[in-house]
Amino acid sequence: MGAVRDTSNLYAQTCFQSVFKRIIYEMKKLIVLCVVTGLLAMLLAACGGSSSVNSSSSGNSSSPIVHLGASNFDQSSITIQKGQSLTLTDDTAAVHILANGSWVNGAPQPKQEPGAPTVNNVQFNGNDSHTVGPFNTPGTYHLYCTVHPGMNLTVIVE
Numbered sequence: 001m002g003a004v005r006d007t008s009n010l011y012a013q014t015c016f017q018s019v020f021k022r023i024i025y026e027m028k029k030l031i032v033l034c035v036v037t038g039l040l041a042m043l044l045a046a047c048g049g050s051s052s053v054n055s056s057s058s059g060n061s062s063s064p065i066v067h068l069g070a071s072n073f074d075q076s077s078i079t080i081q082k083g084q085s086l087t088l089t090d091d092t093a094a095v096h097i098l099a100n101g102s103w104v105n106g107a108p109q110p111k112q113e114p115g116a117p118t119v120n121n122v123q124f125n126g127n128d129s130h131t132v133g134p135f136n137t138p139g140t141y142h143l144y145c146t147v148h149p150g151m152n153l154t155v156i157v158e
């Protein structure tokens with residue numbers, strides 16, 4: 001009787017130990033999973049950060065850039081090649097809204113020349129960039145900022 005009781009006791013102990021081991025094993029798996037997930041998240045965040053930097057820099061490198069000041073373009077005109085796009089970079093906190101057309105004698109004159117890419121109220125919220133184009137047809141085109149009187153840009157496409 002005593003021997004039987006001992007055996008069952010031992011069996012219960014072993015069973016308990018194996019369950020305990022199992023729990024620890026599962027916990028280890030969970031911890032590993034957490035660490036891997038965390039690492040993946042960090043990796044993804046790092047990739048996302050660098051890829052967004054890459055996309056903006058690679059997008060800019062192929063197209064000429066015109067900078068926008070607080071209430072004007074840094075240059076009044078730019079000459080680009082047929083097929084190129086134009087990247088516009090707002091270097092200040094100022095809001096700009098660009099469209100086809102120009103300011104003439106203090107009055108906005110919306111006008112999209114034939115062959116001009118549509119620039120339909122492209123809004124800059126400050127320290128951001130937008131690319132317009134491509135300009136596929138040689139000619140002279142006009143862009144203006146609807147917010148700032150006199151803020152004109154002439155785009156000459158060769």
Ligand SMILES: [Cu+2]
Binds near residue numbers: 071072095146148
């Ligand atoms: Cu503006």
